[in-house]
Amino acid sequence: MRVICIECGALGRINKTNRLSDNVAHLYCQCTDAECGYRWVSTLAYSRPLNPSRRSVGDAVLAVLGLSSEQRAILASTLNEQLAGEQKTDLNDKNKPIYQRR
Incomplete structure (x- = not known):
């Protein structure tokens, strides 16, 4: 999964994942551009199935x-x-x- 820095548009790296439940997680991210260095938390959530299992x-x-x-x-x-x-x-x-x- 790719994350993008909202400050500079560079790729971000997911450093840590904190699972809140089976369907929701907080992703602790950091910009890979050394000059930017922006850090943020994103929320990843399950939405719906597209195909049955x-x-x-x-x-x-x-x-x-x-x-x-x-x-x-x-x-x-x-x-x-x-x-x-x-x-x-x-x-x-x-x-x-x-x-x-x-």
Whole structure:
């Protein structure tokens, strides 16, 4: 992770990390420019996930593997019904905005 000195714009160095919790830490930083020498504390915080953890998906797969064949069939039909319902609502919603990546 890079930190930038707000006084001169040079790269900073993280000298110490003080964890306040699992999701928040104070970073004690120092400018690498000897003429500047600015020191500061930044706060680093967890915001939100972008992708689900592969570990949690793997646990779900293992749980499904532990089901009986009858339970797996019921689960599959329920998921297929939900998926079919979502596809129908997507096709019927003409006011839904269309997003295009460029």
